[in-house]
Amino acid sequence: MSIPTAGWFNKGGTADRTCVCGSWQQHWVNFARKPWPVQCSVEGCNCRPTVGGHVVNPSVEGERIVPLCNSCNGLTTTFSLKGGIAVPSANKAETCERMP
Numbered sequence: 001m002s003i004p005t006a007g008w009f010n011k012g013g014t015a016d017r018t019c020v021c022g023s024w025q026q027h028w029v030n031f032a033r034k035p036w037p038v039q040c041s042v043e044g045c046n047c048r049p050t051v052g053g054h055v056v057n058p059s060v061e062g063e064r065i066v067p068l069c070n071s072c073n074g075l076t077t078t079f080s081l082k083g084g085i086a087v088p089s090a091n092k093a094e095t096c097e098r099m100p
């Protein structure tokens, strides 16, 4: 699966969404299978990520979760992600609430 780095934007309207992981930060850790990063996923941003943000890309299926800082979580323009960042699905039916 090839994930483009350009053309991402915040889904918006997702602030009240929850999942059984407890937080979207933990959801990212669980499904990226990586430790929480020290830097925001947005290209050129070196801030500390504080949230698992819902992001979408026209050429990627479904909503995804990426570590974002507070500032980038509020971006209303498109942005690029750092190369190699994991973008696990935000679809609970495919991840943490998946039926065995």
Ligand SMILES: [Zn+2]
Pocket (backbone or CB within 6 Å): 019, 020, 021, 022, 027, 092, 095, 096
């Ligand atoms: Zn979850």
Ligand SMILES: [Zn+2]
Pocket (backbone or CB within 6 Å): 040, 041, 042, 045, 046, 047, 068, 069, 070, 071, 072, 073
């Ligand atoms: Zn950032």
